[in-house]
Amino acid sequence: MRNHLQQFATATVIVAALIFSGCSFSLLPGSDSVIGGDPRPDPGSEPGASPSPDPGSDPSQPGPGHIVPLTDGFDFPVGDRNGKGWGVTGYGFLEWSNYSGTWHPGEDWNMYGSPMADLGKPVYAVANGIVRFSGFNSTQGNIIMVEHHLPDGSTVWSQYAHLQQRWVAEGEIVGRRQIIGTVGRGPNNTFSPHLHFEIRIKYLPQNGWPRTNGQAWPKSKVLEYYADPTVFINSHRPET
Numbered sequence: 001m002r003n004h005l006q007q008f009a010t011a012t013v014i015v016a017a018l019i020f021s022g023c024s025f026s027l028l029p030g031s032d033s034v035i036g037g038d039p040r041p042d043p044g045s046e047p048g049a050s051p052s053p054d055p056g057s058d059p060s061q062p063g064p065g066h067i068v069p070l071t072d073g074f075d076f077p078v079g080d081r082n083g084k085g086w087g088v089t090g091y092g093f094l095e096w097s098n099y100s101g102t103w104h105p106g107e108d109w110n111m112y113g114s115p116m117a118d119l120g121k122p123v124y125a126v127a128n129g130i131v132r133f134s135g136f137n138s139t140q141g142n143i144i145m146v147e148h149h150l151p152d153g154s155t156v157w158s159q160y161a162h163l164q165q166r167w168v169a170e171g172e173i174v175g176r177r178q179i180i181g182t183v184g185r186g187p188n189n190t191f192s193p194h195l196h197f198e199i200r201i202k203y204l205p206q207n208g209w210p211r212t213n214g215q216a217w218p219k220s221k222v223l224e225y226y227a228d229p230t231v232f233i234n235s236h237r238p239e240t
Contacts, residue, residue: 068173071127071148073238075177077160077197078109078123086111086118090194093228094219102209102216105226106159106198111183119164119193123181125174126158126233133206134166140196141186142166145206146174150236156227157203161196162186176238199227 076083090108091097097104111118125146133145142163148156164184168174183195200208202225210217210225 068130068147068149069128069175070151071129071236072176074127074148074233074236075124075238076233077126077158078111078118078121078183078195081177083109088230093226093230094222100209100211102211103219103222105210105222106161106196107229109195109197110193115192117193118183118195119185121183122179123160123163123183123195125176125178125180127176127236129158129174131168131170131172131174131180132157134168134170134172135206136187137161137207138187139207141184141190142181143206144168144180146180154201155203156232157198157200159198159200159206161198162191162194197229199229199232200225201227 075081076086079086086109088107089110089112091104091106093104093107095104096102109118111121123144127146127148129146129148131144132147133143135143137143140161142161142165144160144163144166146158146160148158150156160181162184163181165182166180167182168178168180174180183193185191185193204225208225210222
């Protein structure tokens, strides 16, 4: 008994020392979210990477104790629920991107007006779901991926990239129109401010990109994994 008490007291002192010293520690096991430190770069974050889920993992299943609410419709990720005041002024869905040398798998949303007008503006979850990734990617910067369970039994994933800030953690349940982060410029302010937004209809890790071994996927393969975000949202609007 005395040994247990001594071990508990020692552990308490160590944790307190870490907190007050400003040392970084993970919010969740395996998470890139940290307190008191910068997010860790993802070593597999190259645009050409198309990694598979970890063996034995099932990304469609919620973690212990989590009940993922079904979606009740989809709204747009910026502006009001209809995206008012914003538009796809960068690369659109399935446009050829000279920057990445691939077909663009999402939409680049900007606020109309000054090129810097949308920096720091809120980014919203497009539907109810569970956060599957919230962390840093050395190619796209801060990224959030949310998994959505639809009433028809299907599952899709929304991904939000180049964020300035992330306000949710992995495993967190989010609601439609909940603010999850802010518009940014990508890693090291690489881009002008915009939101890179994707809807995935087959699971890919957050660093997945439609290219394998340096070769761009054909459009047909891109369409196996990605949906046109605006078309998808417009076909799944809330009833009220």
